[in-house]
Amino acid sequence: MNRRNFVQLLTVGSGAAVSGLQLSFNGSSVAATNLPNSHAQELRADVVIAGGGLGGCAAALAALRNNLIVILTEETDWVGGQLTQQGVPPDEHQWIETHGATQLYRNFRKAIREFYLQNYPLTEAARSQQYLNPGNSAVSRLAHEPRVALAVLFNMLAPYLSSKKLTLLLEHKITGADVTGDKVRSLKAKNLRNGKEVVLTAPYFVDATELGDLLPLTKTEFVTGAESRQQTHELHAPEKADPNNQQAFTICLAMDYVPGSHNIIDKPKDYDFWRNFTPKMNPAWSGKLLNLNYSDPKTLIPKALGFHPEGMPTGQALNLWNYRRIIHKDNFLPGTYAGDSSIINWPQNDYFLGNLVGVSDSEFKKHVNQAKQLSLSLFYWLQTEAPRPDGGLGWPGLRLRGDILGTEDGLAKYPYVRESRRIQAVFTVLEEHVGADNRALITGKEKDNTAADFYDSVGIGYYHIDLHPSSNSNNYIDFASLPFQIPLGALLPKRMENLLPANKNIGTTHITNGCYRLHPVEWSIGEAAGLLTAFALKKKVLPQTVRDKLNLLEEFQKLIRSQGIDTHWPK
Template sequence: MKRRNFLSLVSAGSGGVLLAAPSITQAATTSRSKKIKNKADELAADVVIAGGGLGGCAAALAACRNGLKVILTEETDWIGGQVSQQGVPPDEHYWIETHGAPASYRDYRNRIRDYYKRNYPLTADAKSRTNLNPGDGSVSRICHEPLVTVAVLTEMLLPYISTGKLTLLTEHKIDAADVTGDEVKAIQAHDLKNDESVVLNATYFIDATECGDLLPMTGTEYFTGTESKSQTGELHAPEVANPKNNQAFTLCFAMDYQPGVNNIIDRPKDYDFWSTYVPKMDTPWAGKLLELNYSDPRTLKPKDLGFHPEGKKTGNMLNLWLYRRLVNKDNFAPGTYDGDITIVNWPQNDYFLGNLIDVSEKEFQKHVEGARQLSLSLFYWLQTEAPRPDGGLGWAGLRLRGDVMGTEDGMAKYPYIREARRIKAEFTVLEEHVGAENRRLVAGDVAGKKSADFYDSVGTGYYHIDLHPSSQGVNYVDFGSLPFQIPLGALLPQRMNNLLPANKNIGTTHITNGCYRLHPVEWSIGEAVGMLVAFAQLKNVPPRAVREQKNLLTEFQRWIRTQGLETHWPNS
C-alpha cells in the first residue's frame, strides 16, 4: 500500500414527538450516493470515523479505549474542529469545571492547562491557578491557542496510534460511499495532499464531519434548515418551514496589536461592498455591518460594542478585544509576548449571504471565499476606520497572526459552521424538552424548572438557545434553556443500521441545535457514540437494540457511567 498522509506531530425521554413531515429535505429524495470507483488501496477497522473535530476525537478515544480498531479521518491538517482549525475558544456553561460533561472532557481541559504550565514561561501567579485561563477571554474559562489543542489531542491519541489501534488520516476528505440497503459497506477518502484515494472498510461508520457530509453520500435521511410550528409545535418555530434557512457561518481570524507600527494590509478586493453593506433581516439591523454595534440577540434592538486593543475599559460596553482573547500577556513572564492575541468571531464577520449545506463544491468554496473577504474587510476597517476613544480612526498596529491559525493569511483553516444536516432520528429533541419558556408551557411552572428527563440519557450539557442570523435573513433567535440530557434516541438514524452521528448532525431541530452544538456537548455526543459502537460489538446487537431492549439500555448506561460519562445532572 502507498504511504498515507498521517498526522504530523506538534510539540428518550418521556413526551417525545417524532417529526412527521416528509416534506423536509431528505437525502433519499435530493441526493444520490457517489459510488466508490477504485478499491485498489484499502484499509479496514472495526469503526471508521469521518471528521477529526471534538466529537470525532472523543468517539475515537472511547472506541480505542474499549478495544476497537479505529480509522479517523480529518479534512484539514489539524484535529480539534471548532477549537483548533476553526479557531473558536470553548463555549461552555457555568458548571463545566465539576459536572455537565464527561470526565474525559474535563481531562482534556486540564491537559490544556498543564501544557501551558509545563511549556510556557507563566508568571508565578498564573502557574499557581488551578483553573488557569491562558487568555482570560470573557467567553470561556479556558481561552487558549488552537495549536495547543492540536498538541493535547495528539498526546491523548498517541498511545492508540503507536499500538496500531488507531490510524489517523489527516488531509483526507470523504468523497464516496458504498451502500447496500440499510448498511454502509465502505467509504472512500481522498488524500488532498497526494491526490490519491483510499477505501475504508468497517463494521460501523461515524459521521463527525462539520456538515454531516456522510448523510447524503449514504442516502441517510436528514433534515436541514427550519421546521414549521405545525411540524414540531415549538414555541419559537416559524409558521412556514424553510430547509434553506441555516445559521450564518464565520471565518475566524487571529490578531495582535503593535503600538506605533503600521501593519495596514492591502485594501481587500471586496472592501467597497462590505464597508457599506447593511444586513437585510426580518428585524432591522442596527446599521452597517462594519460598525461597533449589532442587534442585541435577546431584544433585537441596536446595541453598541466597544473595542480597544490594549484591553482598556470601553465604558459599559463589551470590549470585543477581550471577548475571545487567547493570550493575556500579563499571564506570562515579562517580554514573552509584546501584546495580547485575540480571535475575531464577532457579529461583524458572521457571513449570511449564502449557504454551505446541500450546495455544490463550487458554491461552497464561493461562499467560503466571500466569508474570507468579509473577515479581511473587517480587519482592514479596524486598522483604518474603526473609531478610537481619542477621536481618531483606525488602529494601524493591528496585525494578522497566521502563525496562530496555521495559515498564511491569518484566517482559520476551516469555517466555523453552526448548523449541519441533522439525521431523521429515532427521537428528536424539541424546544419543549429544553427551552425554559416552552418547557413551562407543557410541564407547568414547577416541572418547567427542569428539562425533560430522558429515560435513555447518555450525556448531559447546557447552553442557552443561541441561533445566529441566518442565510435567509432571519435575525438572532436567542432565549433561555435548561440544563439538559442527551437522549440515545437522538443519536440513532431511523433506518440506517451502522451509521451514527457525532457532531451537530444528531436528532435536534433548527431551534434545539442552538444549544446542542457547543464544544462540550459535541464531545459528549462523540464519546457516547464511540462507546455505543463498542457495546453493540460486544453484545453482537445493532445499536438500535440497545435502546429498544430495557436490560441492554440499563447495562449500557451503567457501563458508560463507570467510564466517566454523566447521564443526569445533580439534583442541586
C-alpha cells in the same frame, strides 16, 4: 515533548498513513490490500470515523479505550474541529469546571492548562490561579491558542497511533459510499494532497463531519434548515418550514497588537462592498455590519460595542478585543509578549449570504471566499477606520497572526459551522424538552427549571438556545434553555443500522441545535457514539436494539457512567 514537536508529528504528510499498513481487525492482523478492478487501497477497522473535530476525536478515544481498531479521517491537516482548525475558544456553561461534561473532556481541559504551566513563562499570579485562563477572555473560562489544543489532542491520540490501533488519515475527504439496504459497507476517501483513493471498510461508521457529509452519500434520511411550527409545535419555530434557512457561518481570524507598529494589510478586494453593507434582517439589524453596534441577541435592540486592543475599559460597552482573547500578556512574564492575541469571531464577521449545506462545490467555495473577504475587510476596517477613544481612527498596530491558526493568511483553516444536516432520528429533541419558556408551557409550571428526563440518556450538557442570523434574513434567536440530557434516540437514524452521528448532525431541530452544538456537548455526543459502537460489537446487537431492550440499555448506561459520563445532572 514540546508543542512544536507535537504539531510537527501531527501534521506530517498524511499520504504515508496508508502505505504498507498492517491493521488489527477483530483480533486478527489484516494487511492493506487493493480492491479488485480498482486502484484504491482498502483499509479495515472496527469503526471508521469521518471527521476529526471534537466529536470525532472523542468518538475515537472512547472506541480505542474499549479495544476497538479505529480509522479516523479529517479533511484538513489538523484535528480538533471548532477548537483548532476553526479557531473558536470553547463556549461552555458556568459549571464546566466541576460537572456538566464527561470526565475525558475535563481531562482534556486540565491537560491544556498543564501544557501552559509546564511550557510557558507564566507569572506567579497566573500559576497560583485554581483555573488558569491564558487569555482571560470574556466568553470562555479556558481561552487558549488553537495549537495548544492540537498538541494536547495529539498527545491523547499518540499511544494509539504508535500501537497502530488508530489510523489517522489527515487531508482525506470522504467522496463516496457503498451501501446495501440499510447498512453501509464501505466509504471511499480521497487524499486531497495527491488524489489517491482509499476504501475504508468496517462494521460501523460514524459521521463526525462538520456538515453531516455522510448522510447524503449513504442515503441516510436527513433534514436541513428550519422546521415549521406545525411540524414541531415549538414556541419559536417559524410558521413555514424552510430547508435553506440556516445559521450564519464564520471564517475566524487571529490577530495580536504591537503598540507603535504599522501592520496595515493590503485593502481587501471586496472591502468597499462590506464597508457599505447593511444586513437586511427581520427584525431589522442595527445599521452597517462593519460597525461597533449590533443587534442584542436577546432583545434585538441596537447595542453599542467597544474595541481597544490594549484591553482598556470601553465604558459600559463590551470590549470586543477581550471577548475571545486567547493570550493576555499580563499572565506571562514581562517581555514574553508585546501585546495580547485575540480571535475575531464576532457579529461583524458572521456570513449569511449563502449556505454551505446542500450546495455544489463551486457554490461552497464561493461563499467561503466571500466570508474570508468579510473577515479580512473587518480586520482592515479595525486597522484603518475603527473609532478610537482618543477621537482618532484605526489601530495600525493590529497584526494578522496566521501562525496561530496554521495558515498564511491569518484566517482559520475551515469555516466555523453552526448548523449541519441532521439525521431523521428515532427521537428528536424539541424545544419543549429543553427550552425554558416552552417547557413551562408544557408542564404548566411557570418556574419549571428542569429539562425533560430521557430514560435513554447517554450524556448531559448545557448552553442557551443561540441561533445566529440566518441565510433567510432572520435576526438572532436567543433565549433560555435548561440543563439537558442527550437521549440515545437522537443518535440513532430511523433506518440505517450501522451509521451514527457524532457532531451537530444528531436528532435536533433548527431550534434545539442552538444548544446542542457547542464544544463540550459535541464531545459528549462523540464519546457516546464511540462507546455505543464498542458495546454493540461486544454484544453482537444493533445500536437500535440497545435502546429497545431495557436490560441492554441499563447495562450500556452503567458502562458509560463507569467511564466518566454522567447521564443525569446532580440535584
